[in-house]
Amino acid sequence: MSVARLQTPEPLRFDLDGGAVALLEPSHDVPLVSVVIALRCGSATDSPEKAGLARIAVRMLRRGCEGLVSEEIDFRIDTLGAEMAVDTSPSTVGIHAQVIARNVEPFIELLGRMLRAPTFPDHELERLKRESIAEIVEARDNDRVVAQKAMQRTLFEGHPYGRNAGGTTRTIEAITPADVLDFYRRYVVQANLIIGIAGDVTPDRAPLLARQLIAGLAAGTAAVDHVPEPNMRPGRRLLLVDKPERTQTQILLGTLGTSGHDADHVSLVVANAVFGGTFTSRLMKEIRSKRGWSYGASSRASVDRRRQAWTLWTFPAAQDAAPCLALAIELLDTWVRAGVRPAEVNLVKRYLVRSHAFDVDTATKRLHQALDLELLDLPRDYFSGWIEHVRAVTPASASAAVASRIRTDDLLAVVVATASQVLDPLRSAVPGLAEASVVPFQLE
């Protein structure tokens, strides 16, 4: 296989007024244009008392702008054949939009107006807060989401990464019009914006559209990242999120992984692929293929500006939860203690190198890689040198990354289940358990 065939040109990068940056990836394969307006800060900038503010403030941009009320904005977006959503993570919040190419000009005009001249009506903020709280309540129906939220807030307790981007009912209620206006004035400024445009737009037109988007915004300054490195609380802990009538459990195991800057980051990614990153991984073989205990079993090493979580996920039936949890911990201990074998590493390296073609097969995907590079402050060659980085990983470096990064003594197990059915067996399933607690599923 020729690697050269898989390498693609990186998106064009332009400096705009006031310190804003534009990333452009023209492609005429489909008559669609993707537009991303990303802020260089995200939910980690929220205060603990106002968690959810970044997301609320950016969602408020479509709730009224100069000459248009919320309903008119929504109607205009649809009529142009467009859609837009707000995406929030600890390090960035932004608008992700797509439009039929023939309507890109009026759509950019609309987005620019929403950015430049939002009206932030008080009644719309109150309505959005009620909507957001209703969404938080509704999310309690999804056991996987309940487990993920519990893992995030407990693993990163006291750290900005522990705040849910959507907030809690209490923190959403606390957000005021002044908070939204302050966020807008501080962060929706040219120096804090990265504009991404991909798709059916010509290379000479795209920079003009990007400039049009940010015209009239205050220059401002880029947000400063004060997020500290997270620390893992010592000991093995079990958190059971109690929900009635569960025939099945959601099990998450979590500890700290790496940041994108760590020298052993790619080694950990490769080792993780061996453990739980593919359909033939150790986890899938042992939990699904051999025992049929769960429809899925996987692990992942998340990436951000600071060390992020390494997590394992599986969802066995209630009667299999304890043996499944015990097996997962045993497999994890073996992975950390004995490392990975050369044959396993060679297989996943081939997988990661060859599947790279699917990470860059559309203009929108290439744009998102370029955006991640900027927003997560990743090394410049994180994506462009991905194939070489993966090829450079050895069985020894992969094993070393696991041994030094994954601390199985400091491990958090989160289980969503009916406590009366499984609590005692689960306690017994975790060797060296230091602490076990039960919380109701409506906690957040």
Place this chain on the structure above:
Amino acid sequence: MEKRARQRDPAAGRRAWAAQVNLGTAEGARLSYEGAHAFGVEMIHRWRLGNGLTVLVLIDGVAPVVAYHTWFNVGSRHERPGKTGLAHLFEHLMFGETENLAAGIFDRKLEESGAESNAATWVDWTYYHELLPADRVRLAVTLEAERMHRLVLRDAQIASEKEVVANERRYRVEDDVEGLANELLYKTAFEAHPYRWPTIGWMADIEAFTPEDCVKFYRTYYAPSNATVVVVGQVRERDLLLAIRDAYGIIPTQTVPAEDILPEPQQTVERRLEIRKPTASEKLLVAFKGPAFGDVDHAAMTVLSEVLFGGRASRLYRSLVVERELATDLRGWVSTFRDPGLFECWATARSTHSALEILPVFEDAFARVRADVVADEELARAKSRLELGSLQQLETASGKAEQIGFFEIVLGDPAHAFRRVESYRRTTASDLRRVARRYLVDTARTVLRVVPDASAAPAQAAQ
């Protein structure tokens, strides 16, 4: 003298090539060219092997990747009571051992090549898909041909996979309020047609399957004449076809039994159901009997659904989420099934409100579209959203292959995605009122309400 450009006839060229490569070839391996279908500015070429296998090829040079899909004309509609979920279980078993590949090797070979693979089963079809680097397409050809006729079904593997499927059912249905409500909706709305049972099957049926059931199903439906291979990507068509001929041509022709499906009798009385579950808020499902996907009314019903439910500016979103604040989530969907299905209307009530408050708002909106024509700007809005959605399906090789395979297996027209958009464009406000009057009939609706079960309160927080 003016030279006239020589016109190339792609069909003639392909037929001549097929005749050439068929010389001395066994009957089942003979390639026939059956014509081309315009797919936007591209062309899908239709081929058939002597054993009945249909092959649809779209050369797409956008990226050095290839999507390889195998669609089988078998889904849960082909099952019978007591054996529900067999098509889906079988989809799982197809990733197992074959005569030439030990258990686990199928997936490992794909992963070594960087491929992504998966499968899906629904009421009318089952399909298997791989996405590979373009230079690895032969691997997909070899593996898919192998499992089409050399699958090995062992008792232990069937037992293990039944456990996996039971767990999938717990995940998607038993512990998922939405999944459970949807299953009950179809069970209540249909009395005769196989759409009344879930594709994943009833738990008791999953647990009771025998190895003999699985072998019989495989021999009945996994035949080349019951399959369509769809290939989209950066491939050389002739090399691909020769590889397909060599790999699949040895599979014997097989006759698939004729469908034996009872049509659903007309519903003349409203059906109601209420269930209690440990959920945070009430849910409301209202379903009317809808048109088959191939029915001329389907496009108009889809546009009508978009007017009512599509996006924040839709009528019911404005009314229920924004203005009255009774609901958090709303969806409308016209089932895309071969036979007449449902027009499903879903609402999640806010925790302080009841589904019974939402139902009259639904009814009022349905009455309005039966009585009046929708405004031009509402129609334009709905059409634009549908056009956007259609284009988004075509962004990747996998997306194109899925569209081609789906429309081929359900409608027999692999390029129908583009005709579909044209149908939306032609739809008029009068069409919407006509289909509203035809399908939004109260006596032909099923209403399901999910109520939070207050008795199932969780334990208090405790250390």
